[in-house]
Amino acid sequence: MEDATPDTPATPPLPPKDPMVIRHLEFLGPMAQDGGWRPTPGLPEVAFAGRSNVGKSSLLNKLVRRKAFARVSNTPGRTREINFFAVNKTFTFVDLPGYGYARISKGRREEWKPLIEGYLRTSAELRGIVQLLDVRHDPTVEDVAMFDLLADLGLPTIVVATKIDKMKPRELKDRMHAIAVLLELEEDQMIAFSAVSGVGRDALAEAIVELLAQPSWRAP
Ligand SMILES: Nc1nc2c(ncn2[C@@H]2O[C@H](COP(=O)(O)OP(=O)(O)OP(=O)(O)O)[C@@H](O)[C@H]2O)c(=O)[nH]1
Ligand SMILES: [Mg+2]
Numbered sequence: 001m002e003d004a005t006p007d008t009p010a011t012p013p014l015p016p017k018d019p020m021v022i023r024h025l026e027f028l029g030p031m032a033q034d035g036g037w038r039p040t041p042g043l044p045e046v047a048f049a050g051r052s053n054v055g056k057s058s059l060l061n062k063l064v065r066r067k068a069f070a071r072v073s074n075t076p077g078r079t080r081e082i083n084f085f086a087v088n089k090t091f092t093f094v095d096l097p098g099y100g101y102a103r104i105s106k107g108r109r110e111e112w113k114p115l116i117e118g119y120l121r122t123s124a125e126l127r128g129i130v131q132l133l134d135v136r137h138d139p140t141v142e143d144v145a146m147f148d149l150l151a152d153l154g155l156p157t158i159v160v161a162t163k164i165d166k167m168k169p170r171e172l173k174d175r176m177h178a179i180a181v182l183l184e185l186e187e188d189q190m191i192a193f194s195a196v197s198g199v200g201r202d203a204l205a206e207a208i209v210e211l212l213a214q215p216s217w218r219a220p
Pocket of ligand 2: 058
């Protein structure tokens with residue numbers, strides 16, 4: 001009896017297309033204080049914000065497919081400057097310092113405000129923000145303050161729930177729903193992400209590419 005082998009296609013299926021191929025990366029430098037050094041505006045910018053230790057640097061590394069591009073630490077609050085990275089010489093990623101680390105003094109806990117707020121208010125080429133939340137926790141008072149600031153400025157925002165590898169798939173759905181309700185977002189406005197497994201990387205890359213294609217939100 002002859003084998004009923006199905007027709008094999010002439011060419012194998014192509015792997016899914018990477019929405020953001022990284023060909024060139026360059027660390028441009030840090031901005032240490034409000035009004036301090038920053039790269040000359042020119043390239044469109046996307047900034048990454050979130051609580052200290054939420055996983056901003058890890059997410060950036062995953063996004064650009066480098067192991068240790070942005071610094072990752074177990075010591076919350078380590079990234080205290082705003083770090084600028086040029087990607088493919090066509091846009092800039094901005095790693096904002098983490099806010100709201102509970103174990104530092106109240107005075108130091110507020111330090112992020114002038115620096116981050118100053119950057120957000122004065123950056124003409126900023127296209128939007130990737131706002132990170134830890135999927136395991138409800139948004140904190142500082143998170144809500146940050147969302148209020150972003151809404152106040154009218155900045156386009158991509159919301160990412162990260163560290164989803166720390167969660168059972170069954171619980172994940174409930175957590176995503178709970179966070180969406182607390183922030184008054186639609187669930188499909190949030191991207192579930194893990195810097196460990198890479199889940200969500202391409203969805204985020206695609207959302208960022210779309211954001212970068214928009215005119216500046218400050219444009220009249
Ligand atoms: N399991 C898991 N751990 C993560 C993930 N993302 C980050 N982490 C861990 O969380 C810790 C903090 O990560 P960072 O990327 O340094 O966080 P950050 O937001 O840049 O922190 P600051 O720069 O201090 O504000 C590190 O120990 C990471 O390894 C994730 O998706 N899954
Ligand atoms: Mg960091």
